Amino acid sequence: MWEQIRVNKRNSVILLGLMGAVLCGLGFLLGFAFGGGPEAGWVGIFVAACIWVVMMMVSLFSGDQILLASSRAKPVTEEVHPQLFNVVEEMTIAANLPKMPAVYIINDPAPNAFATGRNPQHASVAVTAGLLARLNRDELQGVIAHEISHILHRDILYVTVAGVMLGAVVLLSQVFFRGMFYSAWGGRRYSSRSRENGGGAQVLIMILAIFAAILAPLFAQILYFSLSRKREYLADAGAVRLTRYPEGLAGALEKIAGTELSMESANKVTAPMYIANPFRGRKAVNLFSTHPPIEERIRILRAMSHGAGFKDYNQAFEQVTHRVGVIPPSAVGSEDSIGIRQGALPTAEEAAVKHPQHQIGDIIRKVNGFRFISCSCGLRLKLPPDYNGKTIRCPRCKRTLNI
């Protein structure tokens, strides 16, 4: 996958440059339109360039923190969900990453997950409480393997930088619209004769500026989304290669597709980071769609009957979609056949219907620092983090319990 890693690094640089150009262009037009002259345009470029440099620094060094915070992800310790930590560690070993990524849980009942960070040394994985409650061990492993593949392929750098940059462009164009609104409003009240006689050139620039302010975020978004789709296929292929078990990820995607919940903590900028589109109830496939159709991804995974390598994924991809394979040729050519691991049969426990709502509640409470105490009458008490007492009385059997 070296090719893909190189491409991702290069794309990150190109994207940074392109976003810089867009920002500078926008700055020039804004300066020109409001300042009334090329000199102000240069000031606009200078301001935009400053914003760009700051944004670049921010996105490189704390972009992951921004994205995690805006998704309301909370860092958790191993006690909160030992299985999640174990699965992340397993996949870290399988991928031979230098360091285990930081683990976050998002208190959201919709099942989803994403990875972010700068490089494998500084990476984070976030999953929702809804995901943890619904998936079995193999499926969770598939999802985590998908996220670890994003880290391994350096998709995280690109997506993080792109996310922060896109956020900046959107923010700037919003500032522009506010500014235009106020200046138009102010202009009406204190209309000066000299401005009205300013001539057609300024009006033209003004129209161009509006045009640019509308188009820039749109353009940035198309760029952002169009690139993230191929990555999802590649991460799926990487996940199967790590777990040697396509059914795990397929089952997980099926469960994710089967829930009708939209994520409350996701937004337009963070949407492409997630393993599956966090929004529901919209047209699934269009130009702006951030993810390949989930049913197609499941069909590809289920079509992998011969092996778990990149070659096998490529074959399954071509067979299902009738398009040219997505895997770079260097990855397809350089490996021997890789066998699929035998899956375990689901135990009686797993086959039984789980209660995701209860589990989601428990996970969210644990993330928020609640403690759990089991009473001998069978009742499970949930203590809020600010409860300081040393003992508590069981509300059902009235026994006094030590904490």
Added chain:
Amino acid sequence: MVPLIIAVVVVVLLVVMFVGIYNSLVRLRNQVDNAWSQIDVQLKRRHDLIPNLVETAKAYMTHERETFEKITEARSKALGAKSIAEASKAEGELTEALSKFMMVVENYPELKANQNFLALQEALTSTENKIAFARQSYNDQVLFYNNQLQMFPSNIIAGMFNFTKRDYFEIENEAERSVPQVKF
């Protein structure tokens, strides 16, 4: 003058290429070594886990003395192994004994209701998986490294500095090969 400049440029480029290839070979070799040590780390973790697991399960599983004996015996054999061949044989036996234990556990519903045991069970499942993934990762790294050794021009530099091919990890024990990953 011009031929001299060209010669200098070519020499500099060659040196840069040489250094780059040498470094990438060293990096790949280190990754192979790192993956190998990871297997040992996980095997050791399994050894540390077993006494606790046996202690917790013994109270419930009164009819499975034979299973526990096998596990304990395989563990002490693995700990006392002198050679790699001996160790891998003992580890194979241990894997087998543990997977048998996992199957037997299904017959003890009280045990499966014990929070303590469930935590240990998850730890054991994960350790078994980690051992399997560490071996898989080692083989992946060996594949990258060996491929690089065979390819031109890195094969020349590999020959000069004595980079040798590494062997894949192969499970000798037929029984272990057929056992699926431990899963509850």
